[in-house]
Amino acid sequence: MEWDVVVCGGGLAGLTFALEVLRSAPEARVAVVERTRRPLPEACHKVGESSVELASHFFGERLGLTDYLSESHLHKNGLRFFSGDSRGPLHERPEIGPPEFPLVPSYQLDRGRLENDLRARVEQAGATLVEGHAVTSIALGDRGGHQVSVDDGRTLVGRWVVDASGRKRILSKQLDLRLPSPARSSAAWFRIAGRVRPRDLVPDDERAWHQRDIADDRWLSTNHLMGRGYWVWLIPLSTGFTSVGIVADQTHHAIADFNKPERARAWLAAHEPELAAHLEDLSFEDFRTMPDYSYLTRQALSPDRWACIGEAASFIDPLYSLGGDFLSLSCCYTARCIADDLRGELDPEVVRELDAIYLLLLQDSSRTLSRNGAIFPHAQVLGAKLWWDFFNYWSFMCAHFFQEVWLQDAATLKRFRELGQRYYDLNTTAQRLLEAWAELEDEPFTNGHKKMVGLPLPRTVLSEAHQALGERLDLDATYAKMEADLEVGRELVGELLAHALRDLGEAKAAELGRRLGAAIGGREPEERQAGMPLVLGERFTRVDPLPRRERLEAYSRIARDLERALGRAEGDRPLGELLDRARVGAGVRISSPAPSESRVGA
């Protein structure tokens, strides 16, 4: 056979995949067929510039690109969100983001520059780049190998075929692998020459707002302006440009309202007037749109020696910049199978397990990233969501990747996947709580209790979960930590219920309970499967009414961390009573003593 691997597409997925294969199997014969030729334009090549921890770990640590990324791209100052009143001044909007530059690195990538440089590296590493030619079809074979037809009439025969064709999704269409996504959103984006920094929108005399950003590096974050059913990104690029994007849930905003440059300006003027005013005299260097962009897949990796990687497999949503993460997972899982195969050690069960964990993580993240449009303008709920989502992401998905669980045997993979399923169950409960909480808010936006929510706040469970990514653990310690973190997560979500109940108060508690159903001990909620029930201990009744000092001493660590980060709403009734109402709403019969004042402070 001519090739060990034929890669269909040489974008970010195809190129990093080729590097990963050659890292784990240096003798592999790898061909990458790519339609475009170098040089690719900088700044305006492709969208998808922001990377988070998992993808940054793949590009930096595994592929050895840390120095290159530091020199030629930008170190990213985490994710930063501005919630509250999108029509008001930016400095009055609650800010959620890292108070200090994160220790675990991530990057803002200029995609044109990156892909030019990666092509050169892929060739140096020993792969053959077939540039300027498109794949016309893939014929999957059995033992004789797969045949990839190229537009110049050539046919490349490979032991493995890897579809990296991006949204063309050659194999996915051929095999009918697409699964609809629960996320129904559309996006438009453009680049501006020069920097567009949050500080440019805030008057100089707002000293407290400016001084909070001690190192003047807010602009290095992926900045998100959050409004009902939409968000706008601001991403700086190393080439001096700024990427700006509008992402909107179709149930709240029609794409027809922002799918042309003039319409996007008008839409921004209506929803984000401060940004619109700042952009007024700046020209858009490019302008692209993507309606209803989200899709999942039934399968990404097969023991029959084919795989779909990057966006040829799935794309959920740009929020949290997870596109690069799923690209990394599919690249690494596929490369591992190929390396095993070339050593004569391919275990079909490993392939099935890796596919299953990929699909589970995809399902988990798509649950996190869909139906959340009501949350964005409510700073209290958004802060709560971000705390849980980041905890969930760092504790399982990142840890699974960073600690190289995916290089283990099939039985180990299965054991970790079953633990991952429990994280997913808890996430289902958490997301249902967060959605219901936001939907039950009366006001169009709320500011919460903090001008700045640290994400992560120093010296908290969350900041430790983040730092732990930099520490290598053995397999047993990794499993034990994930299990312990799941229990912390369960407490975390239980605490978020307490925050939601106090915030919504007596009038809404029963309805919140009805929507949570089994999660707080009642009937199944009206829509779909059960999540994980929450632990509702005595903090809900005995501890909550105590004076601050006594309360803190009785609190779990996560309860205190959340109160520090999010602040505390004074409920209109004692928490125990609010919980009772919620449980009655959920269909729980409250037998022992009816809620009464006498219990307070007991």
Added chain:
Amino acid sequence: MTREEIYQSIVEILSDSFELDPDSIKPESTLYEELDLDSIDAVDIFVQLRDLTGRRPDPERAKEVRTVDELVTFVEEELAAAERGDPEPDVQMPT
């Protein structure tokens, strides 16, 4: 910023963050005994003081602060250091 303005800002931070009655806060109040704060609260106070000073505080000096009045003096000194352009202490905060 005058001493009085700094004092008022600190009273606001303390009462907003720690459920304290502003009237119960006096210049001579001790943070850890009378106001019943602990070391984690102190971390949160010094993070919030950045909005006033625009500087990372020196943790060694911050540890010596015992009363509200000393906290006011601390902020005054930080502001003066910021004015002079003194380098910040080389401390990596845990993220």
